[in-house]
Amino acid sequence: MKVSRKTEYGLRAMVALAQMAGVERPVPLREVAESESIPEQFLDQIMAKLRRAGFVTSVRGAGGGYQLSRSADKISVGALVRVLEGSLAPIACITEDSTGSPESICDLYHGCHTRNVWMRVTVAVTNALDALTLADVMHDEVPMQV
Template sequence: MLSNKSKYGLKALMYLTGAEGPLLANDIAVTNTIPRKFLDVILLELSRAGFVNGKKGRGGGYVLARPAERISVGQVIRVLEGSFAPIACTSRTAYKACADCPDEAACRIRDLMLDVRDQMSMVLDNTSIAALKARQTRGERVF
């Protein structure tokens, strides 16, 4: 399940897509119904990951650090959440063997969950923030 942290991060990035200049965090929060303090934490993480640039002071705010076409939904979710793995033994970054599994190589549940992880990664990694914004602009339901 997509957490609010990832959902809000994606909404903020979509809102910044196509912006004419820096946008204030408060404007992003109010327009997208995101709790302001939570958004500040999210924007800090997105900034550290190189997705947004923030500038303080007069004329400041947030802008995308690179074109929205070059930011994938998968990249954003990994930064904000970590692994896509549905179970720990399928994680590439936070692997943990299942205590109740005597033979991981023979586990059919793990095989299926590896397929789920790989398919989910493929879809999310091949969907850019720009594509998500385009869906929203066409009136398709995004969130």
């Protein structure tokens, strides 16, 4: 699975937002963009998507900006990634979206011997990401070995 810049930047921005203020006060978009070296215009698009999904709220005007809509320990990394990335499935025949049935996407669906491999990968990635919260990411300072 390859993660897009949108998802990478979105998760970094959410961690920065949580560290800067969390739910306490709004943080100007420019502050988040500068702290994470994210192009402000792109971050604006990402934050709009996260706002529509209910992860952040925005306040206009002087003293405005973005803040988490709930505490960092209540925000699942998996939910964030699905909002920004879409399906976590590595191939189309096991996606959860409504673009079509698996049978209509792949002629080999019923006899495919590798489909279960990709299903297991999807389940493992989904479970791993859903088990993490934004608070876990904020406080996890020990890199895992790959």
